[in-house]
Structures are given as C-alpha cells and as structure tokens.
Amino acid sequence: MARTTDDYPASGQRSTRKSTRLLRVITLIEDSALVALLSGMILIATAQILLRNFFDMGLAWGDEALRVLVLWLGLVGAVVSSRENKHISMDILLRYFGEPAKAASRAIVGLFTAGVCALIAYHAARFVYLDYKAGTVAFEHFPIWVFEVILPVGFGLIALRYLVFSVEQLRSFRSREDRR
Numbered sequence: 001m002a003r004t005t006d007d008y009p010a011s012g013q014r015s016t017r018k019s020t021r022l023l024r025v026i027t028l029i030e031d032s033a034l035v036a037l038l039s040g041m042i043l044i045a046t047a048q049i050l051l052r053n054f055f056d057m058g059l060a061w062g063d064e065a066l067r068v069l070v071l072w073l074g075l076v077g078a079v080v081s082s083r084e085n086k087h088i089s090m091d092i093l094l095r096y097f098g099e100p101a102k103a104a105s106r107a108i109v110g111l112f113t114a115g116v117c118a119l120i121a122y123h124a125a126r127f128v129y130l131d132y133k134a135g136t137v138a139f140e141h142f143p144i145w146v147f148e149v150i151l152p153v154g155f156g157l158i159a160l161r162y163l164v165f166s167v168e169q170l171r172s173f174r175s176r177e178d179r180r
Contacts, residue, residue: 075154103173110166117159124151
C-alpha cells in the first residue's frame with residue numbers, strides 16, 4: 001500500500017520531537033552528573049572520616065578532591081537550576097505587573113543574567129587557559145585546568161539558557177501585544 005503525505009509527520013513535528021528528545025538527554029546527563037558528583041563526595045568524605053578515626057591515616061588526595069567536587073557540584077547544580085529557572089530572584093514588584101509587563105521584565109532580567117554569566121564564562125576561560133599554559137598541577141600530577149574547566153562551561157551553559165529563556169519571554173510579550 002502506498003503512503004500518502006498524510007502518513008508522514010510535518011517537518012515541524014519531527015524537529016519538535018528531536019528537540020524534545022535532545023532536551024531529555026541533556027536533562028538526564030545533568031541529573032546523572034549531580035548524582036555521581038554528590039555520591040563521590042559522600043564516599044570520599046566517609047572514607048576520610050573512617051580512615052582518620054579508625055586507622056590514623058587518610059587519603060592524601062581526599063581533601064583536595066572534595067574541594068574540586070564541591071566546585072563541580074555547585075556549578076552543575078547552578079546549570080540544573082537555570083534549566084528550571086529556579087535561581088534566586090526578587091520578584092516582589094512582579095506581583096503588581098500585568099502579564100505583558102511580567103514577560104518584558106523577565107526578558108530584561110534574563111538578558112542581564114545571560115550577559116553577566118557570559119562575561120564570567122569568558123574570564124573563567126582565560127583563567128583556565130592561563131593554568132593550562134603554566135602547566136599547573138593538582139593531585140601531584142594532574143593538570144589543574146582539567147578540574148577548572150567546569151567554570152567556563154558551567155557559566156556558558158547558564159548564559160545560553162538565560163538567553164533562550166529571554167527570547168521565549170520576548171516572544172510571549174510580542175504575542176500578547178499582537179493579540180491586543
């Protein structure tokens with residue numbers, strides 16, 4: 001039996017499904033990273049406590065690893081928080097705004113947030129590059145830039161998310177204005 005064009009989804013539907021699938025994969029990666037980082041921190045901290053209290057010894061790299069894991073956990077957590085737009089905000093005045101003004105305000109705040117995070121990502125990338133060029137090491141022989149790379153990547157992802165969020169808010173604002 002021959003297929004008609006009605007049997008195939010519209011290209012917009014296909015791209016929506018692909019983007020939805022991609023977003024699910026990204027969410028899974030982010031959530032898995034959070035679980036792995038937190039689990040690693042708990043295991044290393046528990047091992048340090050047990051080894052110090054019962055065997056008068058510890059992992060030579062344990063404290064340094066915990067500091068790095070805190071950095072990574074904090075930034076991956078911030079990226080996840082930006083995914084759900086759950087960052088701390090002061091929206092006392094938004095209660096008194098109408099929907100179009102709320103959307104415009106959120107877009108402006110999102111653009112500002114994206115700009116600040118992009119600036120931080122840029123300077124963090126410069127910082128990581130300097131450590132790369134200097135050959136600075138951690139844990140006695142690992143290049144430290146590998147552990148610092150979360151700084152530009154994390155802030156870059158947050159900037160990208162807030163840029164997308166702002167564009168969505170602007171579209172919402174414009175569609176409300178068009179309905180008037």
